[in-house]
Every structure is written in C-alpha cells, then in structure tokens.
Amino acid sequence: MGKSIGMGVKVAAICARAGRSASGLSLGRERALDSLLFQRRPGEGYGSAVCSASMTLRFDTLDVGIARVEAHDVEFDARLVKRSDAAAFHVVLGGTLGEAHATPDEATAALAAGFSKVEWRGGASVRDGERPCPTCSAPVACWERYPSRLCIVCVLEAVDEQGRSLRFSNAAFSGGFLAMLADGTPYDSHVCWVRNTRCWADEARFGGIVLEPGP
Numbered sequence: 001m002g003k004s005i006g007m008g009v010k011v012a013a014i015c016a017r018a019g020r021s022a023s024g025l026s027l028g029r030e031r032a033l034d035s036l037l038f039q040r041r042p043g044e045g046y047g048s049a050v051c052s053a054s055m056t057l058r059f060d061t062l063d064v065g066i067a068r069v070e071a072h073d074v075e076f077d078a079r080l081v082k083r084s085d086a087a088a089f090h091v092v093l094g095g096t097l098g099e100a101h102a103t104p105d106e107a108t109a110a111l112a113a114g115f116s117k118v119e120w121r122g123g124a125s126v127r128d129g130e131r132p133c134p135t136c137s138a139p140v141a142c143w144e145r146y147p148s149r150l151c152i153v154c155v156l157e158a159v160d161e162q163g164r165s166l167r168f169s170n171a172a173f174s175g176g177f178l179a180m181l182a183d184g185t186p187y188d189s190h191v192c193w194v195r196n197t198r199c200w201a202d203e204a205r206f207g208g209i210v211l212e213p214g215p
C-alpha cells in the first residue's frame with residue numbers, strides 16, 4: 001500500500017502535465033492502485049464545483065469505462081453521465097466532471113482524444129467484484145475498507161442540509177479533509193446528503209475523499 005502512495009503522486013504529475021485533474025479510479029486494478037482512487041493535488045476539490053448554490057445537481061450514469069495511459073501503465077475510472085436538468089452529457093474521470101457535450105458520442109470522443117485507450121462496457125450493469133452504489137446503483141468496485149462507499153458520480157451531487165452544493169478536498173498530499181460550499185465558504189462538517197440519503201464524507205485512508213451513508 002505504501003508503494004501506491006508514490007504512484008498516486010506520480011499520476012498527479014502525469015496528469016498535471018497532461019492538463020488533467022490528478023485523480024484516478026481503477027476498476028480493474030483497484031488493489032494495486034488503491035490509493036489513486038481519490039488522489040489529487042492539494043486544493044483540488046471533489047464535488048459539484050460547477051453547480052450554483054441553489055441548484056441540486058443530478059447525474060445519471062449511462063456507461064462505465066476505463067481510460068488508460070499505456071505509456072505510464074495507469075488507468076482511470078471513467079463514467080459517461082447525463083445531467084438530469086439539462087440535455088448535456090459529461091464524462092466523469094476519476095471523480096472530476098468533464099465539460100458538457102450535446103451528445104454521448106461527443107463526450108466520449110473528447111475523452112478518447114486524451115488517452116491511448118478507452119474501453120466502455122456498454123452500460124452501467126454491476127459486474128463481479130463490484131456492488132451497486134447505495135445512492136444511484138451504478139457499479140462501485142468492492143473495497144473491504146469502505147464497504148458502502150458512494151460512486152464517484154454521486155460525490156458530485158453532495159449537498160448540505162439546505163441543499164447547497166458541497167465540494168471536498170484533501171488539505172495536502174498526505175491527506176486531511178476539507179469541505180466547502182460551491183462559492184468557497186468553508187463547511188465545518190462531514191455530514192452531507194446525496195439524493196436524500198444522509199452521508200458522511202471523510203478523508204480516505206491513502207488520501208482522497210470517500211462518502212458513505214450514515215451515521
């Protein structure tokens with residue numbers, strides 16, 4: 001596991017050079033890349049940064065894929081999503097929401113342009129080694145440490161008790177937990193809601209952010 005912390009930093013550097021967010025989520029190699037799941041540079045947020053404070057954002061996962069950077073032997077969890085309140089399609093890559101596109105094909109083509117290989121499974125069904133996200137039912141790779149964690153898309157939907165969008169980040173490479181409203185106001189709590197499910201957001205063991213239902 002210690003090894004993968006270093007890999008996370010390496011991926012952060014790769015992604016920074018590529019102009020991408022430094023986070024990755026591996027479906028196929030989740031054990032080896034465990035720490036990459038929510039790894040990103042300090043100060044980069046997880047959550048609905050594109051959402052106005054008064055609007056609850058919702059995304060429906062249409063497809064699940066893996067985007068690979070073969071030269072560096074790393075891969076990222078990619079999700080094709082439809083924004084429910086607009087005719088817009090996005091790719092969520094390792095927890096980061098991509099740009100809006102008018103069609104699913106445009107969204108996936110934009111992702112493909114930046115990776116040596118992208119594989120889509122052709123739907124969002126749950127496979128062996130996965131379980132359904134507790135709030136949206138999209139596939140989530142099984143981890144013993146976080147048995148009920150939400151999928152990377154649902155993290156984007158997190159709101160506070162008043163329905164204001166939240167985003168989360170690590171305080172530093174070494175971890176830490178920060179939460180704020182979409183306008184940057186600090187949010188001094190770990191409690192949040194996703195699709196009316198009360199959740200707890202926290203620092204993941206090897207960095208990054210994990211949301212689980214409760215307490």
Ligand SMILES: [Zn+2]
Binds near residue numbers: 137138152
């Ligand atoms: Zn979900």
